[in-house]
Amino acid sequence: MSKKEKRWRRVYFLLYLLIYGLVAPLSLILFFIGEESFPFFIIPVVLALPAMKHNHIQKIREKEGLSKS
Numbered sequence: 001m002s003k004k005e006k007r008w009r010r011v012y013f014l015l016y017l018l019i020y021g022l023v024a025p026l027s028l029i030l031f032f033i034g035e036e037s038f039p040f041f042i043i044p045v046v047l048a049l050p051a052m053k054h055n056h057i058q059k060i061r062e063k064e065g066l067s068k069s
Contacts, residue, residue: 005060012053019045 001009024046027039 002060002064004064005057008056008060012049012056015049019049 024039024042027036027042030036031038
């Protein structure tokens with residue numbers, strides 16, 4: 001694993017903590033106590049983040065594989 005891939009994995013880990021650990025639960029709590037309407041913005045973010053991470057890490061690996069040859 002290269003330094004670039006490690007750095008991006010750390011960034012994605014922090015994004016996971018922020019979104020899954022703070023934003024999503026807070027939005028759902030606010031919805032259930034009646035302060036806000038249902039947070040529809042969470043659905044695409046929660047579903048797209050793992051796919052985005054996977055695709056981005058694959059592209060990094062492809063670039064590094066081509067540059068090493």
